[in-house]
Amino acid sequence: MEGTVTKHKALWFAFLLLLLATACTGSPDVAEERARRAAKSDGKVVIGIVWPFSKTDDMFWKGVQMAVDDVNDAGGAAGRKLQVIWIDDENSVARGKLIAQELANDPRVAAVIGHPESSVALAASAVYQFGGLLMLSPGATSVRLTQQHFDLVFRNTPSDTLVAREMADFAAKRGYRRILLVSAKDEYGLGLGNTFEQRANEVGITIVDRRSYRVGQSDFAAFLADWEALDADSIFLAGRPPEAAWFVAQVRQMGIDVPITGGTGLFSPEFLKIAGPAADGTIVASLFYADESKPDVERFNRVFAERYGSPPDVWAAQGYDAVRLLADAMNQAGAPAPQRVAQVLHQMKSWTGVTGEHTFEGDGGITKPIVLNVARRGDFQYFMRTVADEDxxxxxxxxxxxxxxxxxxxxxxxxxxxxxxxxxxxxxxxxxxxxxxxxxxxxxxxxxxxxxxxxxxxxxxxxxxxxxxxxxxxxxxxxxxxxxxxxxxxxxxxxAVDEASFMAGYLAAAATRTGKVGTYGGTKQPAVVKCLVGFESGVTYYNSLHLTDVEILGWSTAKKDGLFTENPDSLADGRAMAEQLYDQGADIIFPVAGDAGKGTAAVAQERGLLVIGVDTDWYYTVPKDKEVYLTSIIKxxxxxxxxxxxxxxxxxxxxxxxxxxLADGGVGLAPFHDQDNRVAPLTRLELDGIRKGITNGVISTGWKEYLAAQESTPETSQQAAAQPVTLTLGSWRTDDVEAMGHILDAFHARYPHITVEFTPTDPPDYNEVLRGQLEDGTAPDLFYLRSFSTSRQLYEEGYLEPLDDLPGLKENFVPEARAPWATAGGLPYGVPFIAVSHGIYYDVDLFEELGLDLPATWEELLTTARRIQDAGYIPFANASGDPWTIAEIVFMNLAPNFIGGREGRLAYLSGQRCFNDEHTVAAFQAVADIAPFLPPDQATLTYAASQQLFLQGKAAMWMGGSWDIPSFESQAPDFQWSVFAVPAPAGWQEHVAFHLDAGVGLNAASEHKVEARLFLEWLTTYEAAERLGNELPGFFPIRKEVPTFENEHANTFLALTAGRGQDVRWAWEGLLDGSPDGYTLMQDGAVAVINGEMTPQEAADALQNGLAQWFEPAQACQ
CATH class of the missing domain: 3.40.50.2300 (Response regulator)
Known part of the structure; x- marks a missing residue:
């Protein structure tokens, strides 16, 4: 289409010159002939379209053609179809005058639309006026065009006077007080600059200097050499590209960052292309708002885009309006006669087009709303109108x-x-x-x-x-x-900036390479602290999921304090904070401190480290150091x-x-931009899950808990508890009544006014009994919590008190120790209490009698079992009469060595592995390997009966856990036994199942929360850990600083963890939340393999298929 029109422009012009030359010699009176043709009711109305087609790549001709088609479809102008001829004036005054003369001499031409360049339009206007031909310019802005008292010359674009006055008023509104005025030495630059200077003086703006450049000038270094002395707060640019674009680019290259505004001459793709990123922020005047929600504008945009495959530009809109305005005037005049149409235009008060309402000034000029646009990232974006519609x-x-x-x-x-x-x-x-x-x-x-x-x-x-x-x-x-x-x-x-900050903290913890991330605030006000709390909670949550210990510097929610500049406008303070945190080992900083963050970004750029921006996407809004931004939290x-x-x-x-x-898009994370490769695919998936978890209330950012928390110390709490108080402590450990009595006596000695009564329930009934007590309000003040899903559900239902501010909790327990009794967001609701270790018990005397060494590999273990069996003993006492024992102390005891420990387990949880892969099959195969070495009647033997086979010397080994130490020592005090770790296949890393078994939580309905918190705080101490480890041998305190144990068996069991990987039981985290749950599937599969009812592959397939019914990561494998 465009190529055809361009070709027609040249052909029309050549043909027109020949035709007009003939017409001129053959017509004695052009005006009379034009009037005669205008009075006819048939034939077409010819309009000359004159534009610098060869000099521009705008869409003017498309808007004109679309308007012509619309007018003709509606019946034409004055009952006759429009016909246009396309002519290129090349922005040349001489050529423009020649074209004007030829068109004026052609009686068939009823009007001319065009000549956007003011100097060309001025020269051509006199020719049209004296030739009796109406001229309408959609682009000439010189005020002189319509001040010549020509009754046939019009424009449908505002003059430089209107644009300049609006831009000066805009500058005053923005608070500019000292402006450098820069203008081109041409008709446009002089006219726009003169009026702007006049209006600026009227509204109280000082023009610090006015400087003009010649057309073609490209070097402005000397032009701005005295910039500092000018003390200007902005620049107004009255010019057009390419010179204006070169000027802006050099201004920014010189480090001058004051705002730049300009007239309609800057509103062009050429300006953006030449100036490049330097154009960003420049505010310029235009005449068309393409996104306006008015029916005629929406229809114009839609039809134009459907017809030409792209949205219209301002010149398409100006051309469209020019044709429609002229056609409406012809309709009102009843004929296309120039004088009659001109009379209608002079009498018009207003007319509305797609570029807005035109108000006619009586001299051929118009006023209409100016649209301000701002240059951003290679395009112009709408900024505002300057005139309001009346209603x-x-x-x-x-x-x-x-x-x-x-x-x-x-x-x-x-x-x-x-x-x-x-x-x-x-x-x-x-x-x-x-x-x-x-x-x-x-x-x-x-x-x-x-x-x-x-x-x-x-x-x-x-x-x-x-x-x-x-x-x-x-x-x-x-x-x-x-x-x-x-x-x-x-x-x-x-x-809810805490929600976005939580995600930022999680991302920072995932991306750090030093294991330390930093943050600081500007002033200690709620909006800032809210970000800091969320950020720390995100780091904590990452640590809890990945069993890492990423450290956060600069803020502590527990202490309710951190680093603050107290001067968020100071870049120097931001630099100082960055130096401090980076020197301490942080490689990512989250500065919640206004402009101070820019100082931090500068240091990050120098050191090759990272920053997380705040409020907006700093990659675009603070682009100087854009390479260092990992992301930004967006408000x-x-x-x-x-x-x-x-x-x-x-x-x-x-x-x-x-x-x-997050739920409504009010906050979020910006893209990762240049740091995209720093963010692993798994982290992206996890961030999406976190967003969902926060929005549905499953994950807490810690902010609500922070607001609700009250300061609590042992001293102040004791003062508040002057009267004796008795607390109850629920548990499933019925065997521990005596030992717990000794432990609780130690607490009572420290707090004589508080007595804690241990009230255990039989293990199989514990969960059901506790829930019933919680529902009817009779639950203990404190109670044991199973790890992960079971206890988390109680917290989510409101039965547990949050413990985020409990002194000693975060200081004395690493994140992976707190994770089983914390929300997905890392908020703790339980104090880690006891862990148990798994291994293989063996009969020391029997091993010595048979000359057996402790097996170092899985293959050696099977060889040892054969030798034991050949000697007439049962190799393993374990049995499946109580199926849970096969799940917990056989399958989950040996599985870590075959699935790769914690790393392998997490790969299943993240969907990177399928539950029926070669590793899972290998774990079930290991169960099959030991099946021939179990008691002949193993299918009917209970847990207690199978233990007796070992304690009575009938079986050489027992796969079990450290919790059996007190029972074995009391039942067979003279029996000589010890333990070794389940060996891995030759060449494989060894892992030990070290299970975080029980925590202690605080009943949210307790009437003695102050006293209960004192007890929980005491549980975090070394004293409590030492008492626990020695009163309950085989139950290990989870505290960072491990006490010394008196029991040699306990020390031997704990020594199994040295040099080996450690992880919780496979099914506990994440696989108990649906049905069928992972524990049951693993139990059923292992028992079936032992009893020859399934192959290892079939057991693995059953695990995969069962979990895929509800566990999303497993569904990807179906």
Missing amino acids: ALRVGMIADPAGITDSGLNQLAWEGMQAAEADFGVFIDFLNTRTDADFVANIHDFIDKRYDLIVTVGSAGAEAVKKAAQAYPHQPFAVIDVSSVTEPNVLNSQF NVNLVPSAAVQALVEGRFAGGRLDFG
């Missing part, structure tokens, strides 16, 4: 001192205003603020102008809004990122103006608070 609701925004193009919250808020304008047709405006006094003045400015809604950004203006809301109770206000103004006509808003404050305006338009505006979080 539109008015919404004004007051930016905080950072300014409306701060690349931060103000800019985001303004984007929300723009969305509200597009969606609801309101008129939007803004005022910048420099001081607190400005806030008050700006509020009253909007009130005096009867704005329907006033929007403010940030806490700086909160007090001014509060007072104004009280003084003007019927004036609606919306405050962004403020929740403290409670007046009934104020709509507050709050963002989408743009949602507030849109929501407030919608409520206003729908008549339901009221005070209160809007809450935004």
Whole structure:
């Protein structure tokens, strides 16, 4: 299409010259002939379209052609079809005058649309006027064009005067006070510059200097050599590319970062292409808002895009409006006669096109809304209109001192205003603020102008809004990122930055290479602390899932304190904080401190380390050091103006608070950009799961718990508990009554006013009994918690008290020790109490009698079993009469060596492995390997009976756990036994099942929480750990600092962990949450393999298929 039109331009021009030459010699009176043709009711109305087609790549001709087709489809102009001829004036004055003369001499031509260059249009206008031909220019902006008193010369674009006045008013509104005016030495630059300077003086702006450049000038170094001395706060650029683009690029290269504004001449793809990234932030005038939600604009955009495959540009809209305006005037005139059409145009008061309402000035010129656009990332984005529709609701925004193009919250808020304008047709405006006094003045400015809604950004203006809301109770206000103004006509808003910060903390923990991440705040205010708490909780959650110990520097939720600059505007303070944290080993920093974060980013750039941005995507908003940004937490404050305006338009505006979080897109993480390769695929999947967990309430960010927490120390708590109190402690360990009595006596000695009664329940009934007690309000004050899923469900149902602020908990237990009794978000609700170890008991005397060495490999273990069997003994006493024993003390005892320990187990949980892979099959094969060495009647032997085979010397080995130590010692005190670790196949890493078995939680309904917390705090101490380990040998305290044990068997069992990998029982984490659960499937599979009812492969397949019914990672393998 475009190539055809271009070809036609040249052919039409050549043909036109020949035809017009003939017409000129053959017609004695062109005007008379034109009038005669205009009076006819048949034939076509010919319009000349004159444009610098060879000099531009705009869409003007497409808009013209679309309008011609629309007019003709609707019946034409004055009842006749339009026909256009395309002519290229090449932006040449001489060529423009020649074309004008030839068109004026052709009686068939009724009007001319074109000549966008002012100098060309001025030269051609006199020719058209005296030739009796109507001219309408969609692009010439020189004020002189319509000041010549020509009654046939019009334009449908505002003059430089209007544009300059609007841009000067805009500059004043933004708070610019000292402007450098730069203009081109041509008709456009001089006209726009002169009017801008005049209007700037009128509105109190000082023009510090005016400097002009010649057309073609490309070097502006000397031009700006005295920049510092000028002390300018902005630049107004009255020019066009390429020179204007070169100028902007060199300004930014020189480090000059003041705002730049300009007229319509800068609104072109050429400017963006030449200036490149330096153009970003430049605000320029234009005439068309493509995203406006008006039916005619929407229809124009849709049809244009369908027809040409891309959205229209401003020149397409100007061309479309020019044709439609001219056709409407011809219809009103009743004929295409130039004088009659001109008379109609002069009498028109207003006309509305896709570029807005045109108000006619009487001299052939028009005024219409100016659209401001801002250059961003290689494109122009709508910024605002400057004139309101008469019936539109008015919404004004007051930016905080950072300014409306701060690349931060103000800019985001303004984007929300723009969305509200597009969606609801309101008129939007803004005022910048420099001081607190400005806030008050700006509020009253909007009130005096009867704005329907006033929007403010940030806490700086909160007090001014509060007072104004009280003084003007019927004036609606919306405050962004403020929740403290409670007046009934104020709509507050709050963002769950703790949710995004939690994800950032998790990501940082996953991405760190030093095992340390850092953070700091600006001032210690709730919004900042909220981020710090969420960030630490995210790190903690990562540690709990991955059993790592990533350290966070700069903030402690437990201590409620950390690093703060107290001067968030200081880049130097940000540098100092970064130096401190990086020197301590952090390689990723999360600075919640305003501009201070830019100083941190600069240090990160120097050291090759990373930063996480705050509030906006720093990759775009603080691009100087964009390579160092791992991500940013984003606070989408743009949602507030849109929501407030919608409520206003729908008549339901009221005070209160809007809450935004991950669920509604109010907060989130920015893309990883240049650090994309730093984030592993598994981490991305985990982050998505965390987002879902937070939004559905399964994962806590720790913020609510932080707010609810109260300071509690042993000293203050003792003062509060002056009267004797008895606490009850529930458990499933009925065998431990005596030992626990001794342990609790030690606590009572320290706190004489508190007595703790141990009240255990039979193990098989414990879970059911405890739940019933919790439901009917009779549960103990404290009770044992099984690890992972079972206890977590109790917390989620509200039965357990959060323990995030319990002194000693985080200090004395590593993250992997706390994880089994913490939420998915890392919030602890139980104190880690006891762990048990797995291994193989053996008869020392029998091994010595048979000359057996301890097996070092799985193959050696099977050889040892054969020798024992050949000697007439039972190799292994274990039996399946109690199936759970096969699951826990056989299968899950040996499985770690075959699946690769903790790393392998987590690979199943993440979906990287299928549960019927070669590793799982190998674990079930190991069960099959030992099946021939079990008692002949193993299918009927109970747990206790099979133990007796070992204790009575009939069986040489017993696969079991450290919890059997007290029982074995009491039942057979003279029996000589010891333990060794389950050996791995030759060449494989050895692992030991070291299971985190029980924690202690606090009943949320307890009437003695202060005393109960004292007991839990005591459980975190070395004293309690030492008592526990020695009173209950084989039950190991999980505390960081392991005490010395008196029991040699316990020490031997604990020594099995040295040099070997350690992990919890396979089924406990994550595989008990659905049905059929992983424990039952593993138990059933192992028993079936032992009894010859399944092959190892079939048992693995049953495990995979069963879990795939509900466990999402397993479903990927189906």
